[in-house]
Amino acid sequence: MAALQGKRAVVTGGSRGIGRAIVERLARDGAAVVFSYASNAEAAAQVEKVVAEAGGRAHAVRADLAEAGAAERLMEIAEERLGAVDILVNNAALSFTPAPLAELDEELYDQAMTVNARAVFLTVRHAARHMPDGGRIINISTLNTTRPAPGIAPYAASKGAVEQLTAVAAMELGARGITVNTVSPGATDTDLLRGTNSAEALETAAQVTALGRLGQPADVADVVAFLAGPDARWITSQNIHATGGLA
Incomplete structure (x- = not known):
């Protein structure tokens, strides 16, 4: 039996890149998946099609996490379609052109915090209220929290x-057997x-990675799938650096 057979998952930002790879891997492992996308309906439909052709279940939901109430609606829709959510993967993130602090305005900072942090808080809070015991929460971060670079402050x-938030949630939910972990990718080819x-810059990133290449979305998705599965039951409050050795 597939490791996640019968499990129900939500993945935010699941129509492209790392998010798409996560959706496809969780579905391949047997989970029924609801995933969000912000605007690219064509890309989302393609993910649904690929998963269905492989015998899995994936349902796209338009949810721009910059909009008020979108994160809560996503979780509610997932529960309506699937039932109680066993696995939550927060992957969606706002991207922007790097700029020095001196040139940044408050609006950009607020947008980054709304999509990248507040939406995670809201989905994790919902999971804390409704997720069955033994669930899994995986939040996608970045190597840039420990390897800072100019222009990416927000x-x-x-x-x-x-x-x-991951570390605190892990402490609060551990008594229910719910694990909460972070995965921090390095340079991933998206x-x-x-x-x-x-x-x-891409060539340099590959050269300074121990394994000598850029990561692939599937490399990160495989780590997420492990944390979502039964073999990771004793791992919580961790930040797994899926970087290929880029320290």
Whole structure:
């Protein structure tokens, strides 16, 4: 039997990149998955199609997590379609062009905190109220909280908040057998990475990674699937660096 057979999962930001790989892997392991997308309905439909052709179940829900109430509605819709959610993966994040602190305005900071941190708080709070005992919560962060770089202050700050929320939730929910962990990818070969970095920067990132290449979305999805499964029952309050050795 597949490791996640009969489980019900929510993945935020599941139509592209790492999120898509997570949806496809959880579905392949037997979970029924509801995933959110912000605007690209075509990409979301393609994920549904690929999962269905492989014999899995995945349902797309438009939910722009920058909008008030969107995170709560996503969780409610998932419960209406699937029943109580056993697995929550917070992957959605706002991307933006790097800029120095001196040039940033408050609106950009607020947007980053709303999508990257507040939405995680809201979905985790919902899970704390409704998730069955023995559930799994996995929040996607970034290596940039420990490897800071110029121009990404709002992004790094929001992900730092996610990591602290993860640690607190793990302590509060542990008595119910619910594990809460963070996965922090390194340089992962997605459209987003290639759209915001030069070819030279990507080559450098591969060179300084112990395994000598950029990560692939499936590399991160496999770590998430492990944490979502029964073999990770004794792992909680951890930040797993899925970086290929990029320290």
